Amino acid sequence: MWRELKPIGRHPDSGGYRRFAWSEADIECRAWFRAQAEGRGLAYEVDRNGNQWAWLGDPEAGDAVVTGSHLDSVPDGGAFDGPLGVVSSFAALDELRGRGVEFGKPLAIVNFGDEEGARFGLACVGSRLSAGQLGIEQARRLTDADGISLPQAMERAGYDPTAIGPDPERLARIGAFVELHVEQGRALDLSGDQVGIASAIWPHGRWRFDFRGEANHAGTTRLVDRRDPMLSYAETVLAARREARLAGAVATFGKISVEPNGVNAIPSLVRGWLDSRAADQATLDTVVTGIEKAAREYADAHGVELDIVRESFTPVVEFEHALRDEIARILEGASDCLKVPVLGTGAGHDAGILSGSVPTAMLFVRNPTGVSHSPAEYAAEDDCVAGVIALADVLEGLTRR
Known part of the structure; x- marks a missing residue:
């Protein structure tokens, strides 16, 4: 999966990624997501705001466990911010199927659109629209540097922009959302841990x-x-x-x-x-x-x-303590780790936007340099695998509770 995504939207001079919302590179990433979903026999759909969903089980059943992140990038961004969460979600599902896990709840993987805000100047557009934190008229007025509006960009990419807006019915069917992300800092590197849990997102x-x-x-x-x-x-x-x-x-x-x-x-x-x-x-x-x-x-x-x-x-986001503590218990019970580190973060995420509507949590994977939003962004393969196993353990625990 990583090899397939690696060349999409990569600039030959900078080595960074330019996967801006509804651009050709973003469309390629979206096609990759759909192929991953359908190749696993998952039910694929796109919601009214252009967010992509891959479902295992009945989406209408409620109390679903959802994971995922985003595939777009900042200008000349790194390979891991966003895509690591999406790739790890599919890999975690593969891990759980390999274990023979029987899921007691629906499970979904999501790719939220336009998380970085690189094209239209507003971060987390897809999740903000779904959560009702971005008004329809305000969204329609968003334009890029060339004067192309968000609706025009969506339409050119083959999506219907007339339906954008709050999606409370969909969010009401989610029992928990867990987003895995590369750490944008060096706390885990300094502590010697491969995986951590988010406590809060700074106001920004x-x-x-x-x-x-x-x-x-x-x-x-x-x-x-x-x-x-x-x-x-x-x-x-x-x-x-x-x-x-x-x-x-x-x-x-x-x-x-x-x-x-x-x-x-x-x-x-x-x-x-x-x-x-x-x-x-x-x-x-x-x-x-x-x-x-x-x-x-x-x-x-x-x-x-x-x-x-x-x-x-975005005001300060305190992730739900009950869900955070449950995830800590799952991870500590699945390994020899006595205590999983809990970290605050200055970076915004879709999980932070959704926290006002559904219980949300985040996992961080160690970043040895702390560099992010740069072509130098990096995470070692063994740490990424540890993140997949941790996410799989969490998803298994949450779907069985």
Whole structure:
């Protein structure tokens, strides 16, 4: 399975993946998912929001145990973020069939669409729509850098966009959702454990900063006469690092758009996107407020106008303690491990979005470098196999309870 997925959407220069939602690469990944499902005799379907499902047992029976993740990527992302969870789900099912397990509940594997938000700027679109956390009209207004809307992209990929929206009936049939993911950090590497359990997802959000100045000639305009938004933006980037460091949080300006984007022209507009995350809401509020305050002061000093828009936000997610504890008991009972490590994470996931609708949990597989969202992202094969066995043990335990 890994060899089949490996070349899809891989950029020849960077070595990273560009599997953006509803692109040709994403369509290939979706075709791969369908082939894996049908090759195992699973019932394949696509829900109203484009999420793919592979069912063992009656989907209508209720109290289903669901696992899976996503197959799309960030720009030049790594091979493991998302796909490891999907590949491991199919491998775990193979493991359980090899054990001769008889399932007492329906089991499903899911590929959620557009988790990374690389194309339309909003993460977890597929799960947000299903959970009612993204309005239909807002979703229809989402556009990519070429002005193509989400509905247009879905339609071009051969899917009907007219039905998108909340899917409470489907979610009501799920008794538990467990997402396996490569760890995006080094906690397991430092502790020497192959697999861990998620405790919570930090609150996080994305903010757009629009600095509007005055375009002019880079060679003839005196420095004192300039209204250069790039200066305000640059100072704000430094302020973000300072505020995050002081608070023990993280803040990143990782995307920028410049107009007119000429090497010999002072910009008229610099648009930057801030991603900030913290262990608790109060800390995140402090960081973002500090960055906004600094940005407005810098903009005023340079005669630049500033608009700040919060484009997305996810509050802290505490995974259901009862399910988390049950998974820990299953894993500790299936191995010689005395205690499975429980980790917090600063990364968002579909499991976090669904947590308000169904009991959710996450398993992490060791990442020896901690690198993620990069072509250097990596997990050793023996750790990946340990993740599959752990996921299989959890699915077996949950389908029999």
